Amino acid sequence: MESLLPFVPHLAHQALFGALAAAGFGVLFNFGLKALPWCAAAGALALAVRTIGQDLAWSLEGATFAAAIVTSCSVSALRRALGPACNAVALAGCIPMVPGAFFGQALLGFFAVTAPHPADAVETFVMASEHIIRVIFTLGAIGAGLVIPAQLLKNQDF
Amino acid sequence: MDSNTQDSVVVRHRDLERYANAALKAGRIMMESGASVSVVHRGITMIAKGFGVETVGLRSGYASIAMTLRxxxxxxxxxxxxxxxGVNHRLDLAVRELCARAETGGMSVEAVEAELTRLVRETPRHAPWFTAVAVGLACASFGRLLGIDWLSFGPVLLGGTLGQYLRHHLLHRGVNIFLVAGAIAFFAATVGGLGSLALQSTTVHLAMMASILLLVPGVPATNAQADIMDGYPTMGSARAVWVLMIMVFAAVGVWFAEALLGIRG
Structure with a gap:
């Protein structure tokens, strides 16, 4: 128990900013004000699960998949309250896990490799390739983690 | 009276055309609001069946929806x-509710079309300033998740907020979405980077990247995968290419911002 205590502030930090990011994007996606707390809760849950997974030394992709599955299942359990919006709430909750920064860094790395005289071209290329692979796998993990429970639990779309 | 109006085949054709137009309008709104292809196809089919159509065939591309009614x-x-x-959750949900109502068969074509028009006109949207602040906060939160220090939090918040506000106005004026992505990435990354430099943050590069995360098309990226898994690989691939193009333009914007601030050699 004592070994877990130092981890709690980090977990709370990740959950808090996951919630804020999900709610912020919920506004951009024009969720109603009543649905925004659900988006925030889904974002907090997703980031909490991913953080715990990474603390257990899971890969980013594996932890992201687990987070998306847990978020989708949890939101599905609330489908009576949320109705057809439940899949969208789960998606909003997973938005903070979309690896946009990796994507950008991968593209910037590829730009750097194509410069006339690139420094450390091999290292840069390997790093950019690693980033793009992580983007593909992480997006796949989010998509699969969201879709599998929704399909199995037959969430209503209408 | 015109002989065409008495011809039962012509009358049936005209009725079917009205059914098709109403159902396709609902499908267009759902697609433009961020629904996946399978949801759009089900919604269109529900409306058409509500009008008494026997069979419905549908094909969706990135720029059009085609349907055959019998x-x-x-x-x-x-x-x-x-x-x-784009993404408009409330409008998408409202049209889905209309599809469910129309499926029961109690609505005329005129009623469905009037309701669609009303929904487009009256479904509320958040004020642009509120959306901009929320998106700025989301970018700064993303930044914290990526590991920016607290000194960069404010500049990223400012860059994301101003970037979203500018993006809203540029898109409203009909500027090409890819050019907007490049321009906003340059602007937001410059604001986030300059502020972080001024505050002597140690995470300037991350702050610049976090400032442009408003441009990452998360919903289209997951919709691309959903479409492929639902059996619509053409549309899914089109969405994925669109996501890639947006990110290329955004990365170019960041590249120019980094060059301007002398962060990348």
Whole structure:
């Protein structure tokens, strides 16, 4: 128990900013004000699960998949309250896990490799390739983690 | 009276055309509001079945939806052009509710069309300033998740907020979405980077990247995968290419911002 205590502030930090990011994007996606707390809760849950997974030394992709599955299942359990919006709430909750920064860094790395005289071209290329692979796998993990429970639990779309 | 109006085949054709147009309009709104292809197809089918159509065939591309309707030995095919695909959850949900109501069969074509028009006109949207602040906060939160220090939090918040506000106005004026992505990435990354430099943050590069995360098309990226898994690989691939193009333009914007601030050699 004592070994877990130092981890709690980090977990709370990740959950808090996951919630804020999900709610912020919920506004951009024009969720109603009543649905925004659900988006925030889904974002907090997703980031909490991913953080715990990474603390257990899971890969980013594996932890992201687990987070998306847990978020989708949890939101599905609330489908009576949320109705057809439940899949969208789960998606909003997973938005903070979309690896946009990796994507950008991968593209910037590829730009750097194509410069006339690139420094450390091999290292840069390997790093950019690693980033793009992580983007593909992480997006796949989010998509699969969201879709599998929704399909199995037959969430209503209408 | 015109002989065409008395011809039962012509009358059936005209009725089917009205059914197709109403159902396709609902599909267009759902698609433009961020629904996946399978949801759009089900919604269109629900409305058409509510009008008494026997069979419905559908095909969706990135820029259009085509449908074939058949009723009483009469068949027609109609296609509708799609506008820019965005995300509008409340409008999407409202149209889905309309589809469910229309499926029960109690609504006329005129009633469905009037309701669609009303929903487009009256479904509320958040004020642009509120959306901009929320997006700025989301970018700064993303930044914290990526590991920016607290000194960069404010500049990223400011860059994301101003970037979203500018993006809203540029898109409203009809500027090409890819050019907007490049320009906003340059602007937001410059604001986030300059502020972080001024505050002597140690995470300037991350702060610049976090400032442009408003441009990452998360919903289209997951919709691309959902479409492929639902059996629509053409549309899924089109969405994925669109996501890649947006990110290329955004990365170019960041590249120029980094060059301007002398962060990348």
């Amino acid at each position: 009723a009483e030995e009469t068949t027609i095919t109609r296609m509708l052009h799609l506008g820019r695909l």
